[in-house]
Amino acid sequence: MELIDAMNWRYAAKKMTGQRVSPEKIDTILEAIRLSASSVGLQPYTVLVIDNHELKGKIHEQACPQPQIVEGSHVLVFASWTGLGTTQVDEYIKLIADTRGVTVESLTPFADSIRGNLLSRTVEERDNWAARQAYIALGTAMVAAATEQVDATPMEGFNAESLDALLDLPAKGLHSVALLAVGYRDAEKDFLASAPKVRRARKDLFIELA
Numbered sequence: 001m002e003l004i005d006a007m008n009w010r011y012a013a014k015k016m017t018g019q020r021v022s023p024e025k026i027d028t029i030l031e032a033i034r035l036s037a038s039s040v041g042l043q044p045y046t047v048l049v050i051d052n053h054e055l056k057g058k059i060h061e062q063a064c065p066q067p068q069i070v071e072g073s074h075v076l077v078f079a080s081w082t083g084l085g086t087t088q089v090d091e092y093i094k095l096i097a098d099t100r101g102v103t104v105e106s107l108t109p110f111a112d113s114i115r116g117n118l119l120s121r122t123v124e125e126r127d128n129w130a131a132r133q134a135y136i137a138l139g140t141a142m143v144a145a146a147t148e149q150v151d152a153t154p155m156e157g158f159n160a161e162s163l164d165a166l167l168d169l170p171a172k173g174l175h176s177v178a179l180l181a182v183g184y185r186d187a188e189k190d191f192l193a194s195a196p197k198v199r200r201a202r203k204d205l206f207i208e209l210a
């Protein structure tokens, strides 16, 4: 689907049919997340891909009582890294060196600039920064889903502490920041499926300085 057609087609479905999304389409969405941009390329988040009926039921019961959790096919949990430090930066530098066939030493100026920039921040600032990067991946996933004509409802309306506890995220250095329920809209039960999209006009949204 062309991008703007896909963006007009998509909406945050409130009711879903329970129909499964094919592994191929899920793979496309996950690959788009993997390729998403992040500040300095660190990707300071992990995405949990939940395709388990029982676990979705527990999430619905304990952390997010919205219907899409159980009516969707998959639930993606965007969890940002907490307490970001030198270990994660060092691993990233090693990944760049391995991927691009250069030495770790040659990347010292870049590594120092990341460390200097990140590690001078408070833990809270680093956690907020990591969460912002996760949101970029969330947006990328939504666009990818739309181009596949798969519905994807972003969600902040959940109890993050309860979800973290259920999925044992603190022990993994993670904190849930957003969910994405992936599935198919139930157009008959969801009045929003046919409601016109509400967006500010171009003249109100942009300040164009030519």
Ligand SMILES: Cc1cc2nc3c(=O)[nH]c(=O)nc-3n(C[C@H](O)[C@H](O)[C@H](O)COP(=O)(O)O)c2cc1C
Residues within 6 Å of the ligand: 010, 011, 012, 013, 014, 066, 153, 154, 155, 156, 157, 158, 178, 197, 198
């Ligand atoms: C970060 C974020 C959090 C959201 N949280 C929820 C949510 O918890 N439940 C829900 O049904 N929709 C949620 N939405 C969907 C928005 O309400 C929806 O995107 C917005 O009203 C614009 O409409 P549209 O996306 O359907 O075109 C969220 C959207 C974003 C981007």
